[in-house]
Amino acid sequence: MTARRRTAGILALGFAPLALAGLAAAPAAAHGSLTDPVSRVSACFAEGPESPVSAACRAAVAAGGTQALYDWNGVNIANAAGKHRELIPDGKLCSAANDKFKGLDLPRADWPATAMSAGKHTFRFRATAPHRGSFELFLTKPGYDPTKPLAWSDLEAKPFAEATDPRLENGSYVFDGTIPERSGRQLVYTVWQRSDSPEAFYACSDVTFGGGSAGGGTQDGGAEEGQQGSGGDSGPGTPETAPSAPSEDAIAEGSEKSSVEHNGHGDDDANTGAKVTAAAPAAPAEKTGGNTPEVNTASQDEVLAETGGSSSSTFLAIGGAGALAAGAAVLFASQRRRAIAGGRRGR
Missing domain, CATH: 1.20.58 (Methane Monooxygenase Hydroxylase; Chain G, domain 1)
Known part of the structure; x- marks a missing residue:
């Protein structure tokens, strides 16, 4: 030789x-949105991008088109690196200053809203491509007016709930937080900052405190598309249905029409990518007998969330x-x- x-x-x-x-x-690419309480974009996607039920979601489609809803898990800034307030101007928090999602910034009082109450709450963030990172949830201040463009000054300065690398359960990150006292219609603003990338994701979730309708309908036929809605209180003709998070079937079917890189489950980095993660329960641990150590057959999503793969x-x-x-x-x-x-x- x-x-x-x-x-x-x-x-x-x-x-x-x-x-x-x-x-x-x-590395994997991260994508997703808050589903409990459900975000605006997730709720509208669940209603159906081609024929939304609520007036607010129809107005969002009229303003930005249906593609924004098919890309429900991609409200992001690729190079955020924690500079959220510097990069996102007032009035564009829900779209993260991305023109494609401008319909989410419409100042309306009839966005589909989740009924909430003060105290401990378990939050869920559906991650179609999980990755390491930190979550911060901010609540609007008392006196918040949903008929005006959302500004940073409308949010409390500090998050009321935080989580770093929370557990992944059935395709969603799950973590607890304590919700402050509020009344009427409010908004939860979520920031998910990846720790292995400067990329960050954002979500606006409309919520109601102290009764009132959590539905997204309108009174007497509703407002014209693109105009202010009728408010969050119940009234004649207002449906009492709460907004829904996207189903797994809807996520799978909608990914075919997603315009986000890697079929809706990647990012701007061509060297990264991840397949859609289906929500499936972890398999129980098994023993092979003898002196062989116990083998943990937890779901692949959970392992990837821990390793960052x-x-x-x-x-x-x-x-x-x-x-x-x-x-x-x-x-x-x-x-x-x-x-x-x-x-x-x-x-």
Whole structure:
């Protein structure tokens, strides 16, 4: 064997573990939105982008089109890096200053709203592509007027709920917080800042305190699209239905029409990507018998949330491992044949 070939073989085998480590560590892209309390964009997507039920969602489509609803999990800023207040001007908090989502910024008092009360609450953020990061939830101040454009000054200075790398349960991040006392119609503003990327996601969730309708309908036929709604209190003809989060079927079907990179589950980084994560319960831990240690077969989503990996990076790592193993086997067989042949010639 020549020195060059011997060196090539050593390098190929030596870099195999490093290559595998790099493949396994490939980052996933994050996407999602708050679903409890349900965000404006999630509620409107659940109503159906082509024919929304509520006047507010119809107005959002009239202002920004249906694509914004199909991209419900992509209200983001790729290079936010925590500079949310610097990058998002007053009046554009719900769209994150993204013109595609401008319909979400319409100042209306009839957005589909979730009934809430002060005290402990469990929040859920549907993550179609989970990743490490921190959540901050802000509540509007007493006296908030939903008929005026939402400004940063309308929100409390400090978040009332925070969570870093919360548990992933059935495709959603789940964490607890304590809701302050409020009355009437308010708004919860969510910021999800990735810790492995400057990308951040935003969500506006309309809520009502102290009774009143949580429905998104209007009185006597409702306001004209694009105009102020009729308010959050019950009245003649106002449906009492609360807004719904998108179903798993709707998420799967809607992803086919998503314009966000990686079919609605990626980001602006071409080197990252992740498959849609279906909401599925974790499998119970199993024992194989004997002295074999217990094997935890938790859902892949939960493992990825802990490691910061992605479904695609897992499959990529497996494929890369197979390719490297095959290459090493070929190299070993080649060198063995050369050694045998050399031994025969020396006899």
